[in-house]
Amino acid sequence: MLPSASAAEPLLATVGLRVGYDGHSLLPAIDLRIEAGQIWALIGRNGGGKSTLLRTLLGLQARVGGRIDRRPGLRVAYVPQRGDHDLAVPGRVIDVVRGGLDRGWSFLRPRALLDHGGVDRALEATSMAGLARHRFSTLSEGQKQRVLVARALAGDPHILLLDEPTSAMDPVNEEAIFSLLHDLSHQRDLAILVASHQMSFVPRFASHVVMVDKDDGLLEIGDRVAVLSCAACRRKYGDLLPNA
Amino acid sequence: MPDTIDAPLSLGLFFDGWELFREPALAGAVAGALLGLLGVYVVLRRVVFLSAAISQAAGLGVALSFYASLHLGLAVSPLVGAAALTGLAVLPFVGAGTDGQHDRLLGVIWLVGAAGTLAVGTRIVAEVSDIQDILFGTAVAVAPDDFARLWQVALAIGVLHLWWWRGFAAASFSRDAARVRGLPVRLLDVALFATLALAVSLTTRTLGALPAFAFSVLPAAAALAVARSVPQALVLAAALGALIGFGGYLVSFRYSLPVGPAQALVGGATVVALHAPGWALRGLRRLRARLAPA
Numbered sequence: 295m296l297p298s299a300s301a302a303e304p305l306l307a308t309v310g311l312r313v314g315y316d317g318h319s320l321l322p323a324i325d326l327r328i329e330a331g332q333i334w335a336l337i338g339r340n341g342g343g344k345s346t347l348l349r350t351l352l353g354l355q356a357r358v359g360g361r362i363d364r365r366p367g368l369r370v371a372y373v374p375q376r377g378d379h380d381l382a383v384p385g386r387v388i389d390v391v392r393g394g395l396d397r398g399w400s401f402l403r404p405r406a407l408l409d410h411g412g413v414d415r416a417l418e419a420t421s422m423a424g425l426a427r428h429r430f431s432t433l434s435e436g437q438k439q440r441v442l443v444a445r446a447l448a449g450d451p452h453i454l455l456l457d458e459p460t461s462a463m464d465p466v467n468e469e470a471i472f473s474l475l476h477d478l479s480h481q482r483d484l485a486i487l488v489a490s491h492q493m494s495f496v497p498r499f500a501s502h503v504v505m506v507d508k509d510d511g512l513l514e515i516g517d518r519v520a521v522l523s524c525a526a527c528r529r530k531y532g533d534l535l536p537n538a
Numbered sequence: 539m540p541d542t543i544d545a546p547l548s549l550g551l552f553f554d555g556w557e558l559f560r561e562p563a564l565a566g567a568v569a570g571a572l573l574g575l576l577g578v579y580v581v582l583r584r585v586v587f588l589s590a591a592i593s594q595a596a597g598l599g600v601a602l603s604f605y606a607s608l609h610l611g612l613a614v615s616p617l618v619g620a621a622a623l624t625g626l627a628v629l630p631f632v633g634a635g636t637d638g639q640h641d642r643l644l645g646v647i648w649l650v651g652a653a654g655t656l657a658v659g660t661r662i663v664a665e666v667s668d669i670q671d672i673l674f675g676t677a678v679a680v681a682p683d684d685f686a687r688l689w690q691v692a693l694a695i696g697v698l699h700l701w702w703w704r705g706f707a708a709a710s711f712s713r714d715a716a717r718v719r720g721l722p723v724r725l726l727d728v729a730l731f732a733t734l735a736l737a738v739s740l741t742t743r744t745l746g747a748l749p750a751f752a753f754s755v756l757p758a759a760a761a762l763a764v765a766r767s768v769p770q771a772l773v774l775a776a777a778l779g780a781l782i783g784f785g786g787y788l789v790s791f792r793y794s795l796p797v798g799p800a801q802a803l804v805g806g807a808t809v810v811a812l813h814a815p816g817w818a819l820r821g822l823r824r825l826r827a828r829l830a831p832a
Contacts, residue, residue: 352718372718382762383582383711389767393712396704397719401729404702429766449719 304329305368305453305485306351311360313343313350319358320346320508326515328453328485328502333476335500335518336489343508344489348457351487369397371451373442375458381431387441388426391416394448416447419478436467443474453485454478460492468492472499496522497536546792559791561685562678566749566783566801568685569741572692573750574757574779575699576734578771579710581758585631587644589738589754592624593747594651596739599623601658604665624739627651628731632724678797684744691740695733699772706730707768748798749786753779756805763812782808 304327311326312319320343328334336344349355351362352372364370371394379390391413417423420440425433430441439459446454456475460468472488472495479486488500496503496518503521505514512530514521521527522538552559573589580586603619606612627647631640659666680688699706708716709726717723734754741750757779758771765771786801793800 352714354714354717370718372715374712374714378712378714380582380711383768384762384765384771385767393708393715394719396708396716396721399705399708399719399721401702401705401722401725404705446715455718 303365304363305365306370307363308351309361309363311350311362312358313346313355314358315346317358321506322511322513323360324504324513324515326504328487330452330485331479331483332485332502333479333500334485334487334502334504335493335496336487336504336506337493337496338491338506338512340491341508343506344491345457347504347506348455348487348489352455365452368453369449369451371446371449371454373439373446373454373456373459375461376435376439376442379430379438379442385430386426387422387428387430387433387444388413388417390430390441391422391426391444391448394445397449412448412450413444416444419447419481420444420474434467435463436470439463439467439471440474443471443478447478447482451484453487455487455489457489458491459488460490460495468495475499493531493534493536497538547794549788549792552788552791559787561682562680562745562797563784563787565680565685565688565744566787566797567780568689568692568783569737569745569749570753570757570779570781570783570786570801571776572695572737572779573741573753574761574775574777574782575696575772576737577754577756577758577779578761578768578775579706579730580734580754581762583631583710585640585644586755587641587648588628588631588734589742589751590747591644591647591651592627592735592738593742593750594648594655595623595627596620596651596742597655598651598658601655601662604662605658608662608665620739620743623651624735625732628735631731632727680744688740688744691736695737696776698729698733702726702729703769703772711768746798749783749801752798752802752805753783756802756809757782760805760809760812763809763816778808 306326306328308324308326311324312321313324314320324347336348338344346355350357352370353362394416395410395412414423417426420443422437422440422444425437430438433441443454443456443459454475459475460471463471475486475488476499478484488495500518502516503514503518505521505524505527506512507530510530512526514524514527519538522535527535580588597620599619599622600616601619602623603614603616606614606619630643705721705726706729708719708721709723709730713723738750738754741753758775760778761771761775765774782805783801786804787797789795789804790797790800
């Protein structure tokens with residue numbers, strides 16, 4: 295738990311946040327409040343501004359305007375797209391997951407790692423303990439994604455942000471990954487934000503939705519039912535948009 | 539002495555003359571271990587031609603320092619010139635990931651370095667041989683002072699890399715996630731490439747450009763055939779680099795070959811030897827799949 299947090303205070307909030315490049319804003323101003331235990335779906339078509347918003351929230355990209363407030367002591371973890379993990383880098387499952395323990399690394403205290411038990415707990419939580427000694431590169435896509443989620447969990451985060459976690463996955467593995475995220479959120483009171491161009495998972499797994507499309511200036515934020523039934527979203531996506 | 543020029547020399551002769559061969563043979567081992575360790579990052583970050591480019595940049599730095607002394611009246615040490623241009627050459631790679639989009643840049647650095655050295659060389663004709671001496675030492679004979687400097691720098695860089703390996707690995711292989719976890723990724727890159735530039739330029743100065751290039755690629759390429767994790771790859775590449783450096787010197791003595799090429803060839807043979815079982819296995823699997831009934 296975060297030490298000085300009041301229940302009403304969000305883990306992460308944005309106030310008038312503008313995201314984009316070279317001072318040019320791609321989307322309208324974004325006001326967002328992410329609280330513990332919530333699962334947010336960041337959806338929209340490819341190239342619609344999802345990754346820009348996600349990277350700005352993560353601090354990987356400079357914001358064009360507005361503010362991002364993080365609760366003091368907040369631990370954020372990020373699961374990049376699976377393709378970002380270079381398979382030429384040798385490593386067993388346990389080595390990849392241990393990579394999540396280096397929060398707090400510094401030149402003066404390079405061995406100041408977090409609790410090693412976090413690795414075992416993360417492997418258990420993602421059902422990957424049995425494959426801990428296997429080479430990462432030999433796993434299936436679904437297993438690789440579980441390992442990357444385990445690496446993010448090893449540092450005991452308060453909020454987990456994932457970029458297209460089910461790309462290149464069959465529907466069975468896709469379902470399994472979203473079920474895993476749903477369970478983790480409930481068991482650990484973990485806030486989760488999933489960026490995905492797929493929308494079918496939203497009704498069953500997401501509590502809140504951000505829908506973006508930079509070409510139409512579309513930005514809808516709120517609970518799942520409100521966003522999935524909004525008129526602008528229905529006009530834009532028609533039958534592709536699932537029912538709440 | 540051998541009866542014919544082609545007869546292999548006895549290794550007994552080598553060890554009888556150990557006093558004579560000690561520095562160059564051990565310098566090969568030390569440089570091989572150092573660049574073998576760093577080579578794991580070079581190979582996995584797909585910048586294998588970086589050491590070749592660094593050598594050319596250092597050449598231009600030395601040539602410019604001579605030019606400044608002769609024609610501008612500025613007393614700039616050749617080593618300072620080499621260090622400055624080497625630092626500039628590696629700067630663009632700070633912050634670069636493993637996506638292998640750096641080949642153009644490496645080509646530009648190599649070409650500007652090589653062409654610039656030749657062009658400036660026409661204005662400092664008398665000093666050109668000094669540039670060659672300063673830049674491209676010889677792996678056959680290494681002065682005790684040069685060897686002492688090499689092992690001291692190798693020890694310092696080796697200790698730093700053992701101490702900070704987790705940070706270097708995170709900054710190299712999972713950059714975005716490491717930044718989100720709060721690691722100083724850019725500073726780690728600066729430290730990594732600074733140590734790499736220092737190691738390559740010092741090895742080039744002591745042993746020559748070819749062994750420096752070979753040591754920064756071949757031991758790591760061989761180690762990655764069998765290593766199961768990054769720490770294993772680092773340790774194995776350093777050990778293989780030491781063996782290749784020393785073994786290459788032995789091969790050059792026994793078969794009367796030039797030292798640098800002999801070390802590079804031993805490195806190449808090591809890469810093939812360690813990769814061969816994997817290649818054979820994959821070939822057999824492919825063959826079996828092709829022959830299997832549909």
